[in-house]
Amino acid sequence: MAQTRVEQKERTRRAILDAALALSEDSTLVALSLRQVAKEVGIVPTAFYRHFPSIEDLGLALVAESLDTLRTLLRELRRTAGEDAGTIIDGSVAVLVEQVRQDHAHYAFIARERFAGPAGVREAIARGIELAERELATDIAHLPGADTWTERDLQVLSELIVGSMVTTAERLLGTAPGSAAEERVAEAARTQLRMMLVGARNWRSRTT
Amino acid sequence: MAQTRVEQKERTRRAILDAALALSEDSTLVALSLRQVAKEVGIVPTAFYRHFPSIEDLGLALVAESLDTLRTLLRELRRTAGEDAGTIIDGSVAVLVEQVRQDHAHYAFIARERFAGPAGVREAIARGIELAERELATDIAHLPGADTWTERDLQVLSELIVGSMVTTAERLLGTAPGSAAEERVAEAARTQLRMMLVGARNWRSRTT
């Protein structure tokens, strides 16, 4: 019973995060009241402040969690990466589908709050996406055949790819796990990545 | 003074729509109270019901307006369309930049409510985007060289293009008109469209 005190606090904190995630599912963080969360968790409203100064700070914690999950996803992508582009594409989409399935609430949260959330939350999400774009750009730069590319073109390509992956994730959020619709979105994502790959292979940066 | 009565009602209705657009700018429709809107317009709260049964219905009216604007944009794109792909791309991006500039509030509204709004509003926006994808697909199908394409591949390409245009619009929303950042986003959008064009020109649909 060494850590009973901090354990208990951590347990309550988790319960608050989960409750907020569940309750904001149908609406938004900005429309979520501290009292709803407290009631869902089973604590008195004022006890909320023992964990977060405000709902917005709760939101920032959720974003951090979600982006950690996203970071896991990206690490997974890199680990999966081999030499064959087709394999990389298929693997990437498979990982994305799986991630969205098992962390559905987190990704739905990000999609919702990306433009509608509190200012701090929006900024945190934007920074996370920019980070993903930069990481992808450096990964592509290390691929063979990328030496003819302008740094700027690499960046723009990364933005295109990440953007289409975000769009794919958003589409996946609307499909049921294992459904035909989900497979359809996944198949479309694979095709789109291949189209972009074909575009990239035939691209010549204008050095003018 | 033929239409004094309906004129007045229409004027108030417009004021309500504009007020809702302005007030939801920092937050969301679902966090917007009927009383705030009424106060902003300068009418008593209960007078709101003379125009809309609820805030959600107000939102549906705003979506319809915004999608009309979007439709104007698409018509503009088609009108601009010539033969040279480069010209079409530059023109399309220019129109998009201009539209987002002059109807900033409406596009910001759509970006916000697309995933965070009331269910009816979300569906209306999704339908509008699907419509845009279908219209683009039929336009591309009429282009020379599109005969080797699968119908499904055409659809997927359209989704990719519309998706990247939506992403571009979302990025434009965060830039000031005439700023260097705005031009940077526009330039990236042109490059991305060219990359996709290169991909499309070298694409061979698998008829397997």
Added chain:
DNA sequence: AATTTCGGTGTACATCCGTACACCGAAACT
């Protein structure tokens, strides 16, 4: 000229909101 229609008014009420404040009891520390 008499009547109807209807956008807007004003009051009223139950409910929810964030949060300030004083307090409790048990785990943690000394």
Added chain:
DNA sequence: AGTTTCGGTGTACGGATGTACACCGAAATT
């Protein structure tokens, strides 16, 4: 063993919210 720390409690407040209800006055209709 005595004291401190701190997560959680309970009460209480002013303010905002949606909406029901009765009403008004002028434009529109008859």
